[in-house]
Amino acid sequence: MSTATIRNVLRGDGDRFVYIVSALAALNGLLFGFDTGIISGAFLFIQDSFVMSPLVEGIIVSGAMAGAAAGAAVGGQLADRLGRRRLILIAAIVFFVGSFTMAVAPTVPVLVAGRLIDGVAIGFASIVGPLYISEIAPPEIRGGLTSLNQLMVTTGILLSYFVNYAFADAGAWRWMLGAGMVPAVVLAIGILKMPESPRWLFEHGRTDEARAVLKRTRSGGVEQELDEIQETVETQSETGIWDLLAPWLRPALVVGLGLAVFQQITGINAVIYYAPTILESTGLGNVASILATVGIGTINVVMTVVAIMLVDRVGRRRLLLVGVGGMVATLAVLGTVFYLPGLEGGLGIIATISLMLFVSFFAIGLGPVFWLLISEIYPLSVRGSAMGLVTVANWGANLLVSLTFPVLTDGVGTSATFWLFGLCSLAGLVFVYRYVPETKGRTLEAIEDDLRQNISLAD
Numbered sequence: 001m002s003t004a005t006i007r008n009v010l011r012g013d014g015d016r017f018v019y020i021v022s023a024l025a026a027l028n029g030l031l032f033g034f035d036t037g038i039i040s041g042a043f044l045f046i047q048d049s050f051v052m053s054p055l056v057e058g059i060i061v062s063g064a065m066a067g068a069a070a071g072a073a074v075g076g077q078l079a080d081r082l083g084r085r086r087l088i089l090i091a092a093i094v095f096f097v098g099s100f101t102m103a104v105a106p107t108v109p110v111l112v113a114g115r116l117i118d119g120v121a122i123g124f125a126s127i128v129g130p131l132y133i134s135e136i137a138p139p140e141i142r143g144g145l146t147s148l149n150q151l152m153v154t155t156g157i158l159l160s161y162f163v164n165y166a167f168a169d170a171g172a173w174r175w176m177l178g179a180g181m182v183p184a185v186v187l188a189i190g191i192l193k194m195p196e197s198p199r200w201l202f203e204h205g206r207t208d209e210a211r212a213v214l215k216r217t218r219s220g221g222v223e224q225e226l227d228e229i230q231e232t233v234e235t236q237s238e239t240g241i242w243d244l245l246a247p248w249l250r251p252a253l254v255v256g257l258g259l260a261v262f263q264q265i266t267g268i269n270a271v272i273y274y275a276p277t278i279l280e281s282t283g284l285g286n287v288a289s290i291l292a293t294v295g296i297g298t299i300n301v302v303m304t305v306v307a308i309m310l311v312d313r314v315g316r317r318r319l320l321l322v323g324v325g326g327m328v329a330t331l332a333v334l335g336t337v338f339y340l341p342g343l344e345g346g347l348g349i350i351a352t353i354s355l356m357l358f359v360s361f362f363a364i365g366l367g368p369v370f371w372l373l374i375s376e377i378y379p380l381s382v383r384g385s386a387m388g389l390v391t392v393a394n395w396g397a398n399l400l401v402s403l404t405f406p407v408l409t410d411g412v413g414t415s416a417t418f419w420l421f422g423l424c425s426l427a428g429l430v431f432v433y434r435y436v437p438e439t440k441g442r443t444l445e446a447i448e449d450d451l452r453q454n455i456s457l458a459d
């Protein structure tokens with residue numbers, strides 16, 4: 001997205017209605033970020049309320065990821081069957097129910113159930129938010145508005161850190177988790193303002209309504225776009241999930257699945273979800289740890305903006321290489337610092353700074369570029385099912401990391417765990433270098449050619 005587009009998006013220039021509607025839909029991203037980030041602070045105090053083994057701790061944090069994988073797996077089909085608006089409304093209601101259940105949970109199993117319910121909503125939101133925006137946005141600003149969704153994910157995480165900080169003094173983890181009900185209500189009210197996706201309406205034979213929505217959201221070219229939608233709908237009905245296995249699509253699938261897994265196994269969410277716990281082990285108190293986590297969340301947002309501004313100029317590959325390379329370096333420092341004695345002194349400061357740099361490198365590369373690339377590398381005819389599959393893989397890998405992090409740190413120690421993430425990052429660096437094509441300014445055909453060449457290189 002160019003700087004001018006960001007300015008337009010932020011100022012609401014051009015067709016205001018489409019920006020307002022997209023911003024409302026991006027609340028899905030905000031809730032995704034908020035509900036995944038909030039556990040980081042709440043967790044410190046939950047540990048004081050219940051006696052738990054490391055495995056149960058992991059289950060509480062990762063319950064949401066298991067729910068999200070399930071939600072993402074069925075989200076695409078539900079969005080097709082019920083419509084985008086209805087699924088967004090369902091997501092908002094499920095978010096509300098999940099947050100409420102966690103806030104009042106009398107026992108660990110109820111808390112886990114609440115996390116699972118909340119996770120299903122997160123999974124729905126991670127699919128339907130970008131899907132709705134990409135269908136309601138005029139083609140010229142589609143890329144920019146899609147990136148806005150990732151910006152809202154990081155903003156939601158930051159917001160959750162602030163809420164954690166606000167309730168930290170009182171140790172009020174129930175209020176932290178319950179706070180998710182507020183953006184859920186805003187999203188449910190916001191949906192009243194949002195029209196149904198024109199593409200979905202067309203697919204369901206409601207051509208006049210589709211035309212009416214396009215007229216409200218476009219300055220011209222409505223009939224031409226309706227023709228294009230018709231063409232896409234016709235080709236799409238001939239392709240299904242199995243078409244993803246066609247040999248010519250395999251390289252794109254490898255790139256998408258590889259990036260989905262590397263985005264997670266390099267350890268970002270060990271930091272996003274467990275930062276206060278990690279920081280506490282360096283000698284910071286509960287409240288100070290949560291405050292330092294607010295710093296981490298801020299850097300995450302700021303560097304995401306930087307990445308969005310750079311991505312169309314320096315390209316996806318270079319950002320990924322610098323980002324993942326930086327993650328390898330900072331993880332090596334973290335692995336070393338946590339190995340040395342004296343963590344509660346000066347080394348603790350180095351650890352905190354390294355965590356911040358690690359998040360910066362993620363936010364400049366793997367964070368936004370993964371979501372952007374998977375919306376670019378698949379031909380339109382299979383984009384929906386390909387993105388669905390890749391998103392489920394992303395949540396599955398997220399589940400693996402968030403479930404095993406407490407067990408790993410307890411079993412092999414924090415130092416070895418960071419070294420493990422470092423090794424995964426190194427493998428990720430090789431993967432990016434070897435397989436990820438540059439898509440900046442390329443047509444879809446050129447991207448496909450690139451991917452085909454890569455497979456022949458691999459052979």
Ligand code: BGC
Pocket residue numbers: 036150153154157263268269272300366367368371394398
């Ligand atoms: C990832 C999330 C992560 C977030 C951090 C997203 O791109 O998919 O798992 O928590 O970035 O900013």
